Amino acid sequence: MKPRISMITLGVANMAKAIDFYQNGLGFPRHGEGEQVAFFNLNGSWLGLYPKDALAEDAMVDSNASGFNAFxxxxxxxxxxxxxxxxxxxxxxxxxxxxxxxxxxxxxxxxxxxxxxxxxxxxxxxxxxxxxxxxxxx
Known part of the structure; x- marks a missing residue:
């Protein structure tokens, strides 16, 4: 295996607010349109934004976990x-x-x-x- 992180996906509470923060606030270049999922090119890897509940469902974990995420x-x-x-x-x-x-x-x-x-x-x-x-x- 060749180790690499190709994408980091963040579960977010409000897609529109998160997209605005990363795209307009921080100036991350966005790939594509829509608010179901968002992808940003990070020069060698990608940042993905996905609704928190949907991400938890996809990973089959509890979406109500809270506190420090340890990363x-x-x-x-x-x-x-x-x-x-x-x-x-x-x-x-x-x-x-x-x-x-x-x-x-x-x-x-x-x-x-x-x-x-x-x-x-x-x-x-x-x-x-x-x-x-x-x-x-x-």
């Missing part, structure tokens, strides 16, 4: 200024900051926000390990 999504950027910029863009789009951007104990810089459905996103600059299209392993 976060990460968006790595090229500088501390970009961390600040992305966090501010998320705030402007309706996100809630859970950790203001700050230096980390591992030598980087990061902050966290929650999207309208409470999914955690870390925005980080790691000067030791940058993930970007120009840094594809040779």
């Amino acid at each position: 976060s999504l990460a968006h790595n950027v090229g500088s501390e200024a970009e961390v600040e910029q992305v966090i501010q863009q998320a705030i402007n789009a309706g996100a809630t900051v859970t950790k203001t951007p700050r230096p980390t104990d591992w030598g980087g810089y990061s902050g966290y926000f929650k999207d309208p459905d409470g999914h955690l996103w870390e925005v980080a600059h790691n000067p030791h390990f940058w993930i970007g299209p120009e840094d594809t392993p040779k």
